Amino acid sequence: MQVPEYDLIIIGSGPAGMAAAVTSRGQGLKVLVLDEQPTAGGQIYRNIEHLELHRNPEFKKLGRDYSEASGLVKRFKNCGADYLSGMTVWQIEKELVVRVVHNSPGQDKKSPLSFKAKKILIAVGAMERPMPIPGWTLPGVMACTAVDVLYKSAGIVPKGTVVLAGAGPLLLLIATRLLDAGVKISALLNTNPQNALLKALPHLPSALRTPEYLVKGAGMLLKLRTSGVPIHFGIRSIEAQGKENLNRVRFVSSKGTQTVDADLLLLHQGVVPNVQITRLLGCEHQWYESQRYWEPVLDEWGNTSVPGIAVAGDCGRVSGSKVSELSGHIAALETARALGALSESKRDEQASSIRAELKKQQASRPFLDTLFEPQKSWIVPEDEATMVCRCEEVDVGEIRNTVRLGAHSPDRVKAMIRSGMGFCQGRMCALTLSEIIADELKISPADVGYLRVRSPIKPVTLGQLVSSE
């Protein structure tokens, strides 16, 4: 089968990917957008078209951001870019050939599975930071955003009693959405340190440039306070308990040890860039100390260190949907310039108003990033029996022992005890692994490095490998 060629291939159809598609099509580029999810909108605006059409009262309740995003989805759908959903990228070659598989079995023979581009824009967004606690592999313990996806994509909500644990704006947002949906929250375990606000205060004046974020946050806090949800502070440890399913959550706070019944425990420690593809491509990454994650090194146009590869949105630095959208427009203008569709001065001219808005939207970030700085105690679990690599079932103690035996890098630990070698290919443990090695060696994760990401970045069968050629 012939390999279709494009000027620009965009991976991801969240706010950044959609915006980039609209702008690059506006400059006359031939564009393909690939997304592994079934519908456009990314995780933040998951299933937005269906919500607006068929669940309109709920759509309206989701707020003004959604009606604005709905406009973006419509512009994206009408922009003339080719759009393929439900397809997962498993490899990108240096010659800018992108290889994909269908998520649904049995569809791989129907359409091309390789595409060639002059430029590639990675807009794959963020993922939740893993929060390893004892018992977190039990059915009933989930990432906080999973319930949001279930609500938006399927109209499915928790039944029974729910406990939320962690810190970050998304935890508050999802707690208030659950209350709106009539879900009973039996406890909210706030792991944010009590002096966090004090530490973040110097960044408050800048944050006031976009007061809507702060107003939204204060509104959520007020709603939680008045709803009667028991909020616990000074949390030192959390354990999920049960045999076949989660039954109870035991936690230690400044008031001592308590146990609460729970059908669902939702964990959240903020979100981190999804770096699987930028790592695969060998893009240079840097350690962002405040939020304790790696991010690709980008210039002001979103270009990475690898020629032809740019990044937009939360897979660069986590900054939210508005910033993602704006960064998508900017990366697209630069792509058009690089391909000769737009002069440098025209690019700069068109980018200048977007940059002004970008600066404004980024103003609250230092405040939020400092207010919700991830705490080491929730990243490097104290209990050595806590599972770190969920796929290969490797715990903290085993990793520490392996480091003591002389394995001082994630790859060497992986080679010895398989952490990061399972189905998720390190997505769920790589950050924790680097943090534990760093803690054991008393150095920074920046000096430990990250697991080497290798192709295929999603498991493919031999049959799929053969049919991609």
Next chain:
Amino acid sequence: MFKKLPQNGEKVSIDFEGKRLETVTGQTVAAALLGSGEMLFRESAVTGQPRSVYCMMGVCFECLLEIDGKPNQQSCMILVQEGMKIRRQQRPIMENHASA
């Protein structure tokens, strides 16, 4: 654990471990199972622990199921189709495995 709000979409029935479950088009297999009250998705590969959905967005690979005879399918990324036959993902049989 989970319940369905009023659903819209064309009715679809799927088979999970010999049970007939009713759902609607546009849902992922993972969502359809959770909405029907199913929590146990698979056994972990090494020690056979019970596992279920964790992230719902294609990252964690905890929702792996056997779908229409194919093992290791990410059920949070696959949409339901009429008559789909779905089974829990069993732990692979590994002879001489130390922790077996």
